[in-house]
Amino acid sequence: MGIRNKLFVTFLATFLVLILAASGFFFFAFERSLSKYIDERQQAQVERLAEHLGVLYAQRGSWRFLLQEPRLLGRLYWLAGDREARREHGEGKRPDAPRHLTLLAPDKRPLLGPPPPSRLSQRVPIHAGGDLVGWLAYPDQEAIRDKLDRRFQERLLRFMATMAVVGLVLSLLVSWLLARHLVAPVTALTRHTRRLREGEYQARLTSQRRDELGELIHHVNSLGERLDQGRQARQRWFSDIAHELRTPLSVLQGELEAMVDGVRPLNQEGVAALEAQVRQLTHLVNDLHDLALADAGNLRYHFRPLDLDSLCEDALDAVRPALERRGVTLDTTLPPAPISGDPVRLRQLLDNLLQNSLKYTDQGGRARLVLDADGDQWRLTLDDSTPGVPDEALPRLFDHLYRVESSRNRDTGGAGLGLAIGQRIVEAHGGTIEALHSPFGGLRIIVRLPRGS
Known part of the structure; x- marks a missing residue:
């Protein structure tokens, strides 16, 4: 797997983990907030109902009016803010008694409604003239959550699913663009180093990056420049060596040809001139040898x-x-x-x-x-x-x-x-x-x- 694919998979996996974690956290936090909101709303609604019942009890003197007409409890609950009762029964209809509320006597004996659950049950006291005249019991919000709440929760889940799909598509796109952006200079460096390997030392990379990859590109360009300078120096070095060797050799050749042709006599003076040229040539060769050894780090030293x-x-x-x-x-x-x-x-x-x-x-x-x-x-x-x-x-x-x-x-x-x-x-x-x-x-x-x- 190439580095581009590795980066793509890494970025995509990171984005997916972040999306899932954020979605889970948001859903959990919303569920907790929604449950708390419904509990508080139900608590306030039952408390308003308890106030109405307290007023009616003070006027009637007992719960007989409510026991004789159980639907009155639903009407009062509807007036206290039961949205589902209003929507289902309409403004002109009298709702039935709510199935989740229970009217209790002061000693918590059931008077009206279903028996309250043994667990997760809430009780709101009913007072009349400062005296405790009864209780309103209701279960937790899971038993009384209305259809609007459930539909809202379903819409939220659909919205989160849609956002997750959009996030996945965006993650694919961003991961691909990031991987392409990061790998592009590496690919360019690969092509450039291939050109350097083939001897194109004049090639240069242009980049405006100011990060580590930009610094690497700058160093590679510097390397190409040094290689180009080295090649030019090597060519100049060979040319200079050839020039330095050609001059004494040309003199030797001319002197020897003159002696062979009889133009110059073969005497002590001519041999001395030849010996001077050979000595100069030997000195040059020895210097070149010493310099080559010194450049290679092979010149021996005895300290x-x-x-x-x-x-x-x-x-x-x-x-x-x-x-x-x-x-x-x-x-x-x-x-x-x-x-x-x-x-x-x-x-x-x-x-x-x-x-x-x-x-x-x-x-x-x-x-x-x-x-x-x-x-x-x-x-x-x-x-x-x-x-x-x-x-x-x-x-x-x-x-x-x-x-x-x-x-x-x-x-x-x-x-x-x-x-x-x-x-x-x-x-x-x-x-x-x-x-x-x-x-x-x-x-x-x-x-x-x-x-x-």
């Missing part, structure tokens, strides 16, 4: 206590000759900074950051590396001088194969993987990395890593 300042000194010693050749002034502030981390991966991070500054700092520029405490973290700040980075490029510096220069010229930049790999290394150590504008006019990289003992 141990170490001194981050000593690691920075070693990385600076390796890059100082290149900085001096370019005339770049380097300032450092490296206090002792114990940390727990992988020395190989952190050294790879530092090498990537320093090489990036070296490649993108003008001749005769300036760089500064500062290590200081920031709460429970160590903050490593690397600033360099011009050229700077546009505002729109700052958030994308850590993307795969992204370089600021549109020409993708390798004379100044690498493949655009160093910062992406560095971000994965920092995140694996529980830290953060961000790119800002440097006060020297270039780029500022801030790395925050948890402090060790």
